Amino acid sequence: MSLIVVDMVGPATSVQDAGRSGAQRYGLTTSGAMDRVSLAIANALVGQPCGAAAIEIGPLGAAFTARKGSVHVSLAGADRVANLGGRAAWINETAVMAQGETLVLSPARSGVFSYLGIEGGIAGEPVYGSLSVSARAGLGSPYPRPLRPGDELEVGTIKEAASARRFKPLLMSREPIRVVLGPQDDHMTPEAVALFLETEWRVSPKSDRMGYRLEGPKLAHADGYNIVSDGTVPGSIQITGNGQPLALLAERGTTGGYPKIATIITADLPRFAQTQAGGRVRFVSISMEEAQREARGFAAMLAHVRERVETLVRGIRSRESRADLAAAAMSRRDQPGWQDRIAVDDQSREVTDAGRFEL
Amino acid sequence: MSRSYPRLLPSGDSALVVEFGDHIDADLNRRVLALDATLAQDQISGIIETVPTYRSLLVHYDPTVIGFAELGAKLMTLAARPGLPSRKGRRWRVPVVYGGEFGIDLEAVAARAKLTPQEVIALHSGGDYRVYMLGFLPGYTYLGGLDQRLATPRRQDPRLETPSGTIAIGGVQTGIQCIAAPSGWNLLGRTPVRTYHPHRDPIFLIEPGDYVTFFPVQERDWEALDRAAETGDPVARMVDT
Numbered sequence: 001m002s003l004i005v006v007d008m009v010g011p012a013t014s015v016q017d018a019g020r021s022g023a024q025r026y027g028l029t030t031s032g033a034m035d036r037v038s039l040a041i042a043n044a045l046v047g048q049p050c051g052a053a054a055i056e057i058g059p060l061g062a063a064f065t066a067r068k069g070s071v072h073v074s075l076a077g078a079d080r081v082a083n084l085g086g087r088a089a090w091i092n093e094t095a096v097m098a099q100g101e102t103l104v105l106s107p108a109r110s111g112v113f114s115y116l117g118i119e120g121g122i123a124g125e126p127v128y129g130s131l132s133v134s135a136r137a138g139l140g141s142p143y144p145r146p147l148r149p150g151d152e153l154e155v156g157t158i159k160e161a162a163s164a165r166r167f168k169p170l171l172m173s174r175e176p177i178r179v180v181l182g183p184q185d186d187h188m189t190p191e192a193v194a195l196f197l198e199t200e201w202r203v204s205p206k207s208d209r210m211g212y213r214l215e216g217p218k219l220a221h222a223d224g225y226n227i228v229s230d231g232t233v234p235g236s237i238q239i240t241g242n243g244q245p246l247a248l249l250a251e252r253g254t255t256g257g258y259p260k261i262a263t264i265i266t267a268d269l270p271r272f273a274q275t276q277a278g279g280r281v282r283f284v285s286i287s288m289e290e291a292q293r294e295a296r297g298f299a300a301m302l303a304h305v306r307e308r309v310e311t312l313v314r315g316i317r318s319r320e321s322r323a324d325l326a327a328a329a330m331s332r333r334d335q336p337g338w339q340d341r342i343a344v345d346d347q348s349r350e351v352t353d354a355g356r357f358e359l
Numbered sequence: 360m361s362r363s364y365p366r367l368l369p370s371g372d373s374a375l376v377v378e379f380g381d382h383i384d385a386d387l388n389r390r391v392l393a394l395d396a397t398l399a400q401d402q403i404s405g406i407i408e409t410v411p412t413y414r415s416l417l418v419h420y421d422p423t424v425i426g427f428a429e430l431g432a433k434l435m436t437l438a439a440r441p442g443l444p445s446r447k448g449r450r451w452r453v454p455v456v457y458g459g460e461f462g463i464d465l466e467a468v469a470a471r472a473k474l475t476p477q478e479v480i481a482l483h484s485g486g487d488y489r490v491y492m493l494g495f496l497p498g499y500t501y502l503g504g505l506d507q508r509l510a511t512p513r514r515q516d517p518r519l520e521t522p523s524g525t526i527a528i529g530g531v532q533t534g535i536q537c538i539a540a541p542s543g544w545n546l547l548g549r550t551p552v553r554t555y556h557p558h559r560d561p562i563f564l565i566e567p568g569d570y571v572t573f574f575p576v577q578e579r580d581w582e583a584l585d586r587a588a589e590t591g592d593p594v595a596r597m598v599d600t
Contacts, residue, residue, distance in 0.1 A: 021419070024410045025395075026555065026563040028497040127557060136538065137497045139557055183368035183376050228383055229494060229501075231410040231417025233374045255412055255494030263371030288369055288427050295372035295422040 001123065002069030002158075006151040007102060010060025012209060014146040015122055015153070016250075018051025020130035020139075024254045030234065031132035031139070032250050034113045034209060034273040036302065037170065038077035042117030044306040045074035045094050045165050053124065053131040055116040055147070059276065063104045064116070066097035069157040072119035073097055076167065078111030078274060092167040093312075094119075096158060111274040120156010134251060164313040170301075176282035177272050179237065179262035180291045184227060187259035188239060192219040196261055197283055201245065205277040209251040212272070214281070218243035221259060229257040235264030235272075249273060265291045267298035365390075365438040367431045368415075373407075373422055377434050378415040383503060383531070387414045388491050392568045393443035394434070403433055411567045412492045413501070448490070448568040452596040453535070454576040454584060455484065455526050455548040461578065462548035468511050468528060482506045483526075483547060484573040488533065492567050498537030498555025500565055505533045517543030524549040526573065535571075548575075551584040552595040559591040 016039070019032020033039035033056055040050035048054075055064075059078070074094045075082055082089035085101040091114075097103055108114065124131040124141030133140030143151055185193050195217055204213035225241045232238075236248045238258035247264060248256070250273075262283065264272055275281055286294075368376040377394060380387040395411045398418075405425030410417040420430055437443070457480045458465040469476045488502035510531045518541060521527070525536040527544035536542060537555040550573075554565050565571070576584065588594045 021408050023497070023563065024408055024419070025493065025567065026497060027493045027495055027499045028555070028563075127562075136540070137555075137557070138538070144557075180369050180371055183370050183378075228381060228413050229492075230376065230378075230412045230415045231370070231374075231494070233371050233417070233419070235371050253495040254410060255492065260370075263369070263374075265372050288372075291372040292422050292426055299421075299423045 001154045003067040004153045007063040012058030014133035016056040017053040020128035031134040035270040037270040040305045041076035042115035046117045046119035053122045057114040065102045071097045072158045072162045074117035077114040078108035081106035118155045123154035163311045168308045176284040184259035189220045211248045214245040229255045380414045393445045450570040457548035464545040488571045490569045500535040513543040551588040
């Protein structure tokens with residue numbers, strides 16, 4: 001086993017995987033990655049299952065050093081500057097952290113969460129099938145809390161024939177976030193439901209892994225803001241006592257007592273979670289039939305993420321081969337159309353007119 | 360608003376709600392738990408997990424296996440079936456240190472109810488409570504059956520942090536809050552019992568549909584009980600029903 005040592009880290013950086021299920025009936029939330037797509041990409045790049053544990057890095061910077069061996073890592077998600085031992089590292093590519101080398105990540109320039117995938121995975125003891133950190137519940141492995149400087153993660157050592165890989169970026173929509181109305185849209189006035197869908201909402205700085213608070217016009221409850229507490233899901237949008245939406249995310253309470261006007265569809269949760277504080281979001285209501293079609297498409301897309309990973313250089317092991325890797329990467333970038341597709345250091349994702357993920 | 364129950368509500372593309380009513384009621388809750396028990400027995404392919412609450416059952420499902428329409432129809436058929444068998448609840452006796460620094464609102468609750476603190480303790484520990492649900496936070500146990508005289512509105516200014524094991528009153532409900540958390544409820548005491556303990560088997564002690572009674576213990580007993588609970592002793596006693 002090699003080690004990844006945390007040198008520097010901001011808040012909201014923790015080990016996360018696809019989350020835990022089976023204990024929501026006891027009040028234990030699912031936790032897991034805020035952006036399941038970027039988690040899957042980071043994992044696919046280093047040959048891990050798409051829901052495996054990775055390091056979820058919050059909006060601020062971070063630095064990690066490889067110890068006791070070299071580590072093959074990948075980076076996906078929010079756009080940020082990455083520097084590995086004095087060289088640039090790229091979003092949506094793998095990189096070899098030679099023993100003693102430090103990976104320094106800047107704060108996110110766009111997006112919020114990045115994922116550091118690790119070949120061979122992170123060692124830990126799962127609870128309800130997950131290593132995901134839930135600080136409130138005191139769960140997560142190897143540390144049941146967000147990462148701190150000095151923490152050491154046991155991770156896989158690089159294999160003999162590690163290959164440099166690149167992920168062909170997904171096309172990503174900038175259309176409004178899609179929701180299914182309910183379960184308690186009838187606890188809001190019809191005008192409030194219309195206003196909810198017309199408004200460009202601002203993501204409040206008072207947002208975290210539990211949920212994102214949205215700021216905008218006050219929405220009127222039809223019959224008071226208390227309901228008898230019932231179950232929540234990731235993406236439930238509560239309208240709290242002050243008439244403002246609170247979109248519940250990975251670390252939500254399993255039940256809640258505010259009416260839920262709508263639910264963000266699974267396929268749009270990653271995009272919503274990557275909206276920075278101060279960013280704007282709009283919602284559009286779609287039918288249940290359409291939502292179910294999108295959910296099936298999203299599951300299929302996650303299952304096929306691996307097919308968009310391409311090998312740049314085979315059998316890299318050390319610093320020396322990095323020149324070959326860079327040359328290979330440059331030659332690919334010289335190909336026609338390359339600039340339209342690759343994420344170098346601006347957007348890790350591109351826009352499509354169709355308004356959804358496409359392979 | 361008049362609605363007809365049970366009814367089906369959408370909760371995004373991967374969950375739905377079977378709602379039996381809109382208020383807190385033991386019979387409604389029994390029907391929720393009966394449907395839950397039925398699903399545990401006759402598993403419908405595609406259901407991932409269920410979350411029973413006061414008056415509704417949230418069903419998480421995999422939309423690549425079963426669709427909203429098909430699952431909804433099956434659940435509504437089951438929900439309408441009379442006399443679903445309900446799981447027999449277990450009964451737990453839970454020790455509580457009432458008052459003082461363990462329950463900083465005991466005197467205020469007593470004053471509001473025009474009772475002495477001792478009378479509040481007697482009424483609260485004399486109650487027979489039904490576990491309506493666990494939710495919000497791991498192990499947070501919502502109990503029905505509070506003596507009406509003890510009903511106390513939630514605080515105007517919720518506390519930002521209340522301790523683990525808190526026994527509190529919020530409106531007509533009382534509950535066991537297992538882990539430290541913000542709360543607007545009125546704090547009567549603390550129990551050393553861990554309804555949730557991530558390093559114990561079982562991780563969760565109490566199930567929805569179980570029954571709970573409290574018994575007062577002295578402050579001097581706290582430390583020993585708390586240590587026992589931390590090392591995995593349930594401390595709560597299960598009694599025959």
